[in-house]
Amino acid sequence: MFLNQTTYSTSNGPAAVVLFDVNNDSNLDIAVANYNSNNLGILRNAGNGTFLTQVTYSTSVNPAAVATGDLNSDNKLDIVVANYGSKNIGVFLNAGNGIFLSQIAYAVGNNPREVKIVDVNNDNKLDIIVANQGSNTVGVLLNTGNGTFLNQMIYSVGSSPYFLAIADVNGDNTLDIIVANQGSNNVGILINTGNGTFTSQVTYSVGTFPTPIVAADVNSDNKCDIIVGNFNSNNVGVLLNAGNGTFFTQITYATSSNPRAVVVNDVNNDNKLDIIVANSNATNIGVLINAGNGTFLSQTTYASGSTPISVAIGDVNNDNQLDIVVANYGSANVSVLLHC
DSSP states (O other), X not given: OBOOOEEEEOSXXXXXXXXXXXXXXXXXXXEEEEGGGTEEEEEOBOSSSOBOOOEEEEOSSOEEEEXXXXXXXXXXXXXXXXXXXXXXXXXEOBOSSSOBOOOEEEEOSSSEEEEEEEOSSSSSSOEEEEEEGGGTEEEEEOBOSSSOBOOOEEEEOSSSEEEEEEEOSSSSXXXXXXXXXXXXXXXXXXXXXXXXXXXXXXXXXXXXXXXXXXXXXXXXXSSOEEEEEETTTTEEEEEOBOSSSOBOOOEEEEOSSOEEEEEEEOSSSSSSOEEEEEETTTTEEEEEOBOSSSOBOOOEEEXXXXXXXXXXXXXXXXXXXXXXXXXXXXXXXXXXXXBO
């Protein structure tokens, strides 16, 4: 289903990767957070699914996560990074030609581990959600309207919040927060009250050391389900939505060793969402095909570089097929696996 990987060098320790069109040329480019090099790398798409040498931008220490969105409503995609070894996140505004201004730092909690860009208060401005791993909190930074942000509002969650997913879990047309509490072996749901403030978390037990988490409708019932990678359990758990924003007990599916990243998309064009997982201790990625009712077949694996820890999916060569991009932490590169 996917061709052998083509690799592109990054800086040391690529920890997170996203696909986005940085220069409005209708080609998907790569942004990578280079954790051990304290920089953000941009690899421009050459136009055929191959990529140019990365251009780097300095961050604070240890960027661990990256997200993209138009923060200042200028129709250009900007970038936010979570600077893990600090108490800040960095905002990189797009200068207009795929070049970024120097980061603007915003104070958050201790050791920010994950960041998302979404509109949580329905004012048509993108806000920032951050998981503060060292503070056991989630922070919400509301957009003032010009791409600057208010001080974070803080919500207590479980121990060592690691990854976030943002979705409307209860069908009220507001976005809720889902957090993987790695130290508590559970996921927490914080319901949006309607104005960008959130209720206290409700938790659901999952596997050991839950790390990646995504939200998507995997059984086609128009309700948002949760998919979590249980790092030390070597499986992914699927928690189906009961219909009112509550969730059934997880159903687990075996992966290779230490699943470290998960994305969901329709990789085989059957209108069902499949699961793609980066197996960090197995030097491969796994693809679990949706059987049609929100259950999944055994994974098919594809070789990656050393220690794959982040994965993104998108059509990088404009052939109307979804391709996979993997950040290989141990190889200091990203892999591109084209769909065949």
